[in-house]
Amino acid sequence: MRRVATEVQIEIEQFLIHEASLLEENRFDAWLDLLADDIHYFMPIRESVEQPAGGAPASSSGGFPLYDDDKKSLALRAARLQSRLTPSETPPPLVQRLITNIAAAEAEQGGYYAVRSNFLVHQERRGRHINQFIGRRDDLLRRAGETFQIARREIQLAQTLLPGTISLFF
């Protein structure tokens, strides 16, 4: 895969930063607009399993993932997050997102980009419960005029035991 031109790299970085701020501000409808209608949004569990020496930590073979969603189910999750009747979101937790190590390449298919990024998401509930989620994302972005749409996102946490339940998007 070919690395993208610097101006495209900047466009992609700006897109991911914009996306993160929408999620920080709980602007879920605007966030859903960034997703392609046929998005596959996937997050496997991580496990400690035996590997050939020097091998990368294994991801699960699929099985029972944390997310295996399409746009409809993501919209349902977003609707729950926006309800005032949701204890985990009332009062709204404080969330800050760091998005780093953004590497973009041209995908085989024209107009698509394969983008890897790392994230740290910090969430605090009521001054008492602090959970941090750290990992990386492999995105397939599709050019959509001046901006992009996320056609596929695979999220790998660097955590086998989660510090808490997850009611966040990554």
Add this chain to the structure above:
Amino acid sequence: MPDLRSLIDQKHWLIGDQVFAQDIYQRELETVFGRCWLFVGHDSMVPKPHDYFTHFMGETGVIVQRDGAGRIRGYLNKCRHRGNIVCPYDRGNAKNFSCAYHGWVYSDGKLIGVPHSDEAYAGGINFDEWGLVEIPKLQSWGGLIFGCWDPDAISLDDYLGDARWYLEHFLLREKLGGLEVIPGVQRYMVPTNWKIVSENLAGDHYHFMVTHGGFVEALRKSEDKRIALTGVSTGGRFHAFSVALNHDHGVPHGIFQLRSGSGQLETDLTAAEELGPEAVAWVHERQRVLEEELKDFKHKPYSFQGGNIFPNLGLTGVGSALYGKAFMLHHPRGADRTEVWTWCAVEKNAPAAVKERARFVLMQRFAATGMVVSDDSAIFERIAENLNTPPSRQWPMHYAMAMAQEGEDPRPAALAGEPQRWPGLLTQTFQETAQRDFYRYWSELMNTNPAPAN
């Protein structure tokens, strides 16, 4: 340890915060987790000889493995020499476990290798005496594997008691081919006492519409009917009950949302139609087998949604043919920490589309990312904040719901034509009989001595 009789007022059913306190916790590990039969997995997690997974019984790390002869056995995950973990992986297949500290090697539980043994143990070391410690009782029942440290414990059959009928007909469904557990377990922490979670699963349907109000509202508004179409039955054509199993005479398991009537079947058929004729046929076949099994009962439940097998195995997703079955194990990790392990099982012979839907629905609701568990967890952590803070702990909590109705037949007139023959004490949906039984039995166990080493 505080006097439990003063903490649990069994006349008025008031319970003091101290049952969740640190000084109780250590004893709990010895008595409750040292004496009870504990869920350690499912047969389908170790299909081949030497397949294994590592696990916990209370806070105690164990290995469950199918041995070379095909028998499922369990061991302490602890080298006999200096206590190091002998298997650091979650699951896999291994003929031997070799300790990474000094290299002692075990196979099917036996010690088979000690590096430099002639030199290091000039007087010799008896390999037969220094194998891995084996869990004295380990048994698979309908594919569910339970282990117990107490060599004098009652049999697993007696331990499950009334639960067997419900597990057999509505969860395990062996005549249809039984369950298979999807490989991999989800693990997350909840900062609360394990009993807060377990008593909820034993029978707290009361919280559902409040705690999960946002989820229910989102389901109503959503275009995505895949998830709504498994949980909510059509009004009027079903009745739901809670059941206190082994009430007053044994180990207190509880189930909630025992559903009778045609409502849930109709919902399942509607959902199956979208998946095609194979799925519809599966729902019919499932029902045919159930009716055959329960032919001696004039009125038959269709399913139950979930429950708790004492002490800490939560079940959910059992209610619908299109819903994955969750085993949720609530490992104690200190008085105010619980580590939840969730597996998803599906009915082995179900069509692929049904399995896929079942897995999807369970994930949406009960994975670590699930919309239901996130709200439960938020509540449980807030309860824990409030426990054992003097002076607030002087005022006990209220466990007295539906005491007056206990023992009355909760079935509507249409179902009450024949004697109640479903095992356990049937109660109305909003009840706390199962929770009272939970703490009654728990306090009895706490007054016993820890199980002796065998």
